Amino acid sequence: MSDKVIIAEKLTKRFGDFTAVDAISFEVNRGEIFGFLGANGAGKTTAMRMLSGLSMPTSGKATVAGFDVYRENEKIKRNIGYMSQKFSLYEDLTVRENIRFYAGIYGKSSSFIREKTGIVLKELHLSGEADKLVKSLPLGWKQKLAFSVAIFHEPRLVFLDEPTGGVDPVTRREFWNLIYEAAASGITVFVTTHYMDEAEYCNRVSIMVDGRIDALDTPGGLKKTFNAVSMDEVFLKLARKAVRTAD
Amino acid sequence: MTAVTVNNIIKRYGKKKSVVTALHGISFDVKKGELFGLIGPDGAGKTSLFRVLTTLLLAEEGSATVDGFDVVKDYKEIRKRVGYMPGRFSLYQDLTVKENLDFFATIFNTTVEENYDLIKDIYSQIEPFKDRRAGKLSGGMKQKLALSCALIHRPSVLFLDEPTTGVDAVSRKEFWEMLKRLKAQGITILVSTPYMDEASLCDRVALIQSGHILSIDTPQGIVQQFGKKLLAVKAGQMLPLLQALKEHPAVADAYPFGEYHHAVMKGAGRQELEAYLVKRGFEFELKDAEPDIEDCFMGLMRDGR
Numbered sequence: 001m002s003d004k005v006i007i008a009e010k011l012t013k014r015f016g017d018f019t020a021v022d023a024i025s026f027e028v029n030r031g032e033i034f035g036f037l038g039a040n041g042a043g044k045t046t047a048m049r050m051l052s053g054l055s056m057p058t059s060g061k062a063t064v065a066g067f068d069v070y071r072e073n074e075k076i077k078r079n080i081g082y083m084s085q086k087f088s089l090y091e092d093l094t095v096r097e098n099i100r101f102y103a104g105i106y107g108k109s110s111s112f113i114r115e116k117t118g119i120v121l122k123e124l125h126l127s128g129e130a131d132k133l134v135k136s137l138p139l140g141w142k143q144k145l146a147f148s149v150a151i152f153h154e155p156r157l158v159f160l161d162e163p164t165g166g167v168d169p170v171t172r173r174e175f176w177n178l179i180y181e182a183a184a185s186g187i188t189v190f191v192t193t194h195y196m197d198e199a200e201y202c203n204r205v206s207i208m209v210d211g212r213i214d215a216l217d218t219p220g221g222l223k224k225t226f227n228a229v230s231m232d233e234v235f236l237k238l239a240r241k242a243v244r245t246a247d
Numbered sequence: 248m249t250a251v252t253v254n255n256i257i258k259r260y261g262k263k264k265s266v267v268t269a270l271h272g273i274s275f276d277v278k279k280g281e282l283f284g285l286i287g288p289d290g291a292g293k294t295s296l297f298r299v300l301t302t303l304l305l306a307e308e309g310s311a312t313v314d315g316f317d318v319v320k321d322y323k324e325i326r327k328r329v330g331y332m333p334g335r336f337s338l339y340q341d342l343t344v345k346e347n348l349d350f351f352a353t354i355f356n357t358t359v360e361e362n363y364d365l366i367k368d369i370y371s372q373i374e375p376f377k378d379r380r381a382g383k384l385s386g387g388m389k390q391k392l393a394l395s396c397a398l399i400h401r402p403s404v405l406f407l408d409e410p411t412t413g414v415d416a417v418s419r420k421e422f423w424e425m426l427k428r429l430k431a432q433g434i435t436i437l438v439s440t441p442y443m444d445e446a447s448l449c450d451r452v453a454l455i456q457s458g459h460i461l462s463i464d465t466p467q468g469i470v471q472q473f474g475k476k477l478l479a480v481k482a483g484q485m486l487p488l489l490q491a492l493k494e495h496p497a498v499a500d501a502y503p504f505g506e507y508h509h510a511v512m513k514g515a516g517r518q519e520l521e522a523y524l525v526k527r528g529f530e531f532e533l534k535d536a537e538p539d540i541e542d543c544f545m546g547l548m549r550d551g552r
Binding site for chain 1: 287288289290291385386387412413414415416417418419420441442443456486502503504505506541544545548549
């Protein structure tokens with residue numbers, strides 16, 4: 001299989017006469033942490049929906065985990081993980097039940113689930129909480145658990161949509177540790193964030209403005225190109241050019 | 248003059264076996280005309296505190312006043328005088344922009360015209376869409392409409408609960424510029440946010456975590472209290488570098504901080520650390536760093552544990 005987990009060529013989505021995503025082209029490598037930035041309304045969500053097989057592109061080409069976004073979107077869904085700040089776990093199920101439920105949806109065998117649940121809970125230091133309701137856990141633990149659940153079925157690629165929103169600074173860093181570990185194990189990470197320091201933790205970062213990808217490079221490369229001291233400054237320089245108001 | 252006083256407020260939820268304490272005896276004052284920030288992660292108790300102060304929730308213990316009125320006894324007076332923008336969009340989605348604004352003006356026995364000067368700066372940006380239903384507005388426009396509605400009765404104290412959560416960096420900057428202009432009109436503003444970098448835009452801030460206030464001061468004052476030497480280090484291999492920093496005895500804590508890692512030093516020890524990193528084979532850049540609010544917040548969390 002190719003080392004490119006995402007290949008997008010002139011991928012476009014129009015709603016009526018509004019072009020939400022305007023011919024974006026980029027590639028994401030296996031095991032890469034790819035930061036997908038942009039102002040509200042720049043088209044990030046629409047692009048992510050197309051790449052995760054939830055929305056048909058209007059034109060252009062894309063393959064995700066080796067599967068075509070038009071013809072093989074069901075296979076894409078099976079081979080990716082997804083987590084957002086808003087949608088993560090069922091609060092009224094226990095930790096163990098949540099894992100069982102999601103892994104079951106992805107068609108994992110009972111023996112696989114049983115064995116791996118123990119390992120994951122140990123890594124998260126949650127072994128003692130396995131039978132507690134998720135709603136009783138602190139937010140930071142929930143987010144770390146949600147991430148582990150999103151990659152429990154060992155997908156090739158995981159989409160993280162603002163995974164650290166509202167999380168305290170210590171937990172935010174612990175969360176990024178989990179991201180690094182996942183990437184080191186070969187899982188590609190596609191992440192959006194509003195925290196510009198987190199953009200620095202990505203291997204490469206793209207910045208969307210008005211439906212287009214206006215910049216794509218390593219954080220160091222972007223700072224050099226835009227003559228900026230921080231990613232915050234790079235982002236402001238690009239996003240201020242936006243004509244569109246917001247989502 | 249004091250706009251808000253909070254004395255030993257305790258707020259609990261739940262009954263008997265499953266009691267959760269959201270606020271553990273919180274106390275602070277906000278001066279008239281101040282822009283006061285409540286900075287902390289989700290679950291810190293920010294919303295509970297705002298609901299107590301806006302008389303929407305009763306505290307179990309303690310007392311509080313807003314604009315000189317008691318939050319329990321004089322709740323009716325307080326409701327006339329405060330503006331409240333909840334974290335979740337709570338306007339009427341199937342009324343238009345104009346209808347929402349008229350509705351809130353009428354409820355407070357006033358008119359849009361009477362207080363138009365106060366909201367003009369904000370409302371004029373969404374006025375071209377005044378016949379659009381609120382539910383059909385973009386996130387940024389909803390926020391501006393909600394702020395206009397919270398201001399339409401010219402409140403003396405404005406409570407904004409996480410107005411910038413999930414908002415991109417550019418829109419966040421614009422929002423804070425709006426707040427500065429409101430402050431210039433003499434309105435006391437209490438704003439909560441999980442974004443540590445917004446602390447520097449407030450006159451004073453309270454850092455809050457798990458229902459406890461970690462520190463209250465001006466942003467500069469909080470940074471000055473950090474009290475430890477801070478170094479910024481980067482190298483080609485950031486993960487091994489972080490591990491190496493954590494293993495050195497002179498380092499109290501080390502964590503990623505954007506492009507660099509921050510190393511909080513127990514004492515001096517910069518030279519020893521440099522020699523150690525050379526010996527470990529790192530090609531690195533090391534410099535003194537100024538702590539910011541996030542460094543302070545993590546330091547206070549560390550001390551509290």
